[in-house]
Amino acid sequence: MGVQDMMPTWVGATAKQIARAVRRGDASATQVVADHLDHIDRTDPTIGAFRALRGGEAITEAEKVDEQEDLGNLPLAGVPVAVKENTPVAGLPTWNGSAAARSVVAEDDHEVVRRLRGAGAVIVGVTRMPELGLWAVTDDETAVTRNPWHSDHTPGGSSGGAAAAVAAGLVPLAHGNDGLGSIRIPAACCGLVGLKPGRGVVPGGLGVDDWFGLAEQGMLATTVADAALGFAVLAGRRPEALVQPSPLRVGVSLRTPVPGVLPDRPNRSAVTEAARLLIAAGHDTVTADPAYPLLLGPQTLATWFAAAARDVDEAGLDETALQPRNRRHIAFGRWAQRKGYVRAADRDGWRERAVGYFADRNVDLLLTPALAARPPAAAGWGGRSWQANMVASVRYAPYTSPWNVAGLPALVVPIGQRPDGLPVAVQLVGPPGSELLLLAVAGQIEMAAPWSRHAPGYPRVASRSAAGS
Numbered sequence: 001m002g003v004q005d006m007m008p009t010w011v012g013a014t015a016k017q018i019a020r021a022v023r024r025g026d027a028s029a030t031q032v033v034a035d036h037l038d039h040i041d042r043t044d045p046t047i048g049a050f051r052a053l054r055g056g057e058a059i060t061e062a063e064k065v066d067e068q069e070d071l072g073n074l075p076l077a078g079v080p081v082a083v084k085e086n087t088p089v090a091g092l093p094t095w096n097g098s099a100a101a102r103s104v105v106a107e108d109d110h111e112v113v114r115r116l117r118g119a120g121a122v123i124v125g126v127t128r129m130p131e132l133g134l135w136a137v138t139d140d141e142t143a144v145t146r147n148p149w150h151s152d153h154t155p156g157g158s159s160g161g162a163a164a165a166v167a168a169g170l171v172p173l174a175h176g177n178d179g180l181g182s183i184r185i186p187a188a189c190c191g192l193v194g195l196k197p198g199r200g201v202v203p204g205g206l207g208v209d210d211w212f213g214l215a216e217q218g219m220l221a222t223t224v225a226d227a228a229l230g231f232a233v234l235a236g237r238r239p240e241a242l243v244q245p246s247p248l249r250v251g252v253s254l255r256t257p258v259p260g261v262l263p264d265r266p267n268r269s270a271v272t273e274a275a276r277l278l279i280a281a282g283h284d285t286v287t288a289d290p291a292y293p294l295l296l297g298p299q300t301l302a303t304w305f306a307a308a309a310r311d312v313d314e315a316g317l318d319e320t321a322l323q324p325r326n327r328r329h330i331a332f333g334r335w336a337q338r339k340g341y342v343r344a345a346d347r348d349g350w351r352e353r354a355v356g357y358f359a360d361r362n363v364d365l366l367l368t369p370a371l372a373a374r375p376p377a378a379a380g381w382g383g384r385s386w387q388a389n390m391v392a393s394v395r396y397a398p399y400t401s402p403w404n405v406a407g408l409p410a411l412v413v414p415i416g417q418r419p420d421g422l423p424v425a426v427q428l429v430g431p432p433g434s435e436l437l438l439l440a441v442a443g444q445i446e447m448a449a450p451w452s453r454h455a456p457g458y459p460r461v462a463s464r465s466a467a468g469s
Contacts, residue, residue, distance in 0.1 A: 009035040012459045015079045015172040015226045019120065022071060022078035029065040029078030033058050033122050036080040039459060040124070040170045046151070048143040049165035051085045051095055053125040061122045074120030075229060075239045081116055082165050082174040084158075085126040086133055086206070087217070089113055097140065097158070098131040100321035101312075111203040112175065112217045112234050119233045127161030127174060129182075130382065131323050132308055134158065136185050136393040137381040140323075146378045147189055148455035149422050153375045156186035156397070159220065163190040166220050169459025173230050177206055179215035180304060181400025184412040184427060187220055188370035188397075191414045191423030191451060193227040193442060194220050196400075198432050199407030202234045208314050211307035212347065214404040222453035224413070224443040231435060242440040250278055251288030251363035256372060257296055258398040266418040267369040274367055274415050274426040274445060281444045288361040291353065292402065299346045300401050302336035309333030328386040347405055354406035358431045365434070365441065368399050370412045370425035399427055409435045413442040414451040421456075 010018055010032040021027035037055055044050050062078060071077045085095040088106035090113075095102045113123065128145050130138050138145040138160025147155040148168040155164040159176030163186030166174045176183040178196040187194025195218050202217045204210035219230030224242070232239040252275050254263055263271075275285045293299075309330045312319060319327055336342055358364065373396040381389055403410040410429045418424050428438050 009039070011035050011039040012169050012454065013172065014223055015076060015221065015229060018079050018172060019075060019077045022065070022120075023074065027078065029062040029122060030059060032078045033062040033080050033124065036124060036171060043168055043458070043460070044170060046146070047148060047164050047168055048145040049127055049161040049168070049170060050082070050125045051128045051161065052092060054092070054123060057091065058122050058124045061117075065120055065122065071120065076116065076233060077120035079121045079173060080124045080171045081121040082125055082127045082162060082171045083113055083123055084162055084176050085129055087113060087175065087177065089123055089126060092126060095126065096132060097129040098322065101132060101315065101317055103315070110205055115233055115236060116175065121173075124171060127159070127165055129158045129161060131326055132311065133177070133179065133182060134308055134326060134329060135381065135389055136181065136397045137376060137378075137389070139378065139380055140382045144378050144380065147375060147422070148458050149190060150420070152377060153422060154189065154378045156189035156375060158182040159186045162220050163187060163192055166190070166192055166222060167455045167458070169454050172222065173226055174220045175217070176220050177215055177217050178404065179206070179211045179307070180300070180404050181397055183218045183220060184370060184400045184410060185397045187412040188423070188425035189375040191425070191455070192220050192222060193224055193414070194218065194412045195227055195231055195435065195439065196403070196410045197231065197235065197435055198409040201409070201435065207307060207311040212303050212342070213407060214303065214307065224439055224446050228436070228439045231439070242436060242443050245437055245440045248283045248364040248441070249362060250275070250283055250285045251361055251366045252285050253287070253289045253366060253368050255289040255292070256398040257292040257402050258394055261372055261395055261398045263369045263372045264374070266424050267371055267373070270415040270424040270426050271367060271369055273449075277445050277448045278367070278441070280448060285367070286363065288363050288366070290357050290366065290402070293350065293353070295346070296350055296402060296405070299341070300405055302341040303347065303405070305329055305333035306337045306342040307333070309337065323382050325382070325384065325386040325389050350402070351406045354402065354408055355431055364430070365438070366429040368427045368429070370399060370427045371396055372398055374418060374420065374422055403429050408432065409438055411438040411442055413445055415445070415449065416451070
């Protein structure tokens, strides 16, 4: 390790630490951003988290933050943030994970980007995702995005670049979005906190009609406090301290919505450990499986297929330029629409049953595994068949999608490591409006069993800030 690697830097500090230091004048946004850009330049070539960087533009934005007379109302003052490449950032084309699907240079920021900048954040670049955001693995013909915890494995998808960037300390916070688990799956793969807000809480604007209402915007972070801060900014709320929850009754379920897919031992053990921690925090736990309808899986698949087809048709894309796996996906989507298999009544019916679960089973929250198996290999999934991608994604990540269909808030929180060294996590699901409750409970888990904020060996620097978050 060279002398440069040990020089003090703001890399590795939390978003809250950075913002507090910039507001107090203990640090400049310009120095913070420069530190992170230098770290990205030295580290990202081995990870492949970023599609494009805004080096000079980001420094200029940071300078503008430093020039503001009153920083007191900027909750993310000087915090370097990455944005997922399917969300417009003014001055950049919107890649959508594909050269074939890349749109023209955006003239305006998406509303969530505008809110991040309005809070004082500095957008340092856009992160990679699989083509059209359809898969739980992240790669294309230009790069394979790798999990900083184990470079032979995927960081998940579709917000895989975002998760890899945060886990390696390239940024303290990263924006992502979640259509069937695309925030929570990468968070689980990379040992992060990932919150999918409930429907309508954060502005969507993702594809055509937010994938029939399935997709939400959110953030990935290394701490619950940072996740709560990022959520507040995206939701247009004033950041507030999380309130210690009163004793709750938490339903625990290992059941997957996919018949025949079962969680492996590390994921079962993670749920057992999380339940133990919740009991120690004063909560009650009870086995309470959701009643997943037999047709929920096929209905969800049909909606997913059709969402991709509508996005392609709306954008007028040349399908022949898309990856073969996605051309087949789109063909299935058109077929599902022609057959009438994509019905709002089905989605509304599951939402009603999902909301009713909490009253019917007399529970406040639901605890499940985040994943069923370890993340797949990081190895050119963009060139593999549609069937291979489907099998891999469904077998390792079956737990997240029902809550997109239901539009309920759901959060992933780390709970230790697998025997192979990869992180393991659990998922918490709540009724409408329970985002802050989910974060508060995750905070109790974090306090009782703190996790490693970054992958082993990262960020390979000596941080200027060792204060608590």
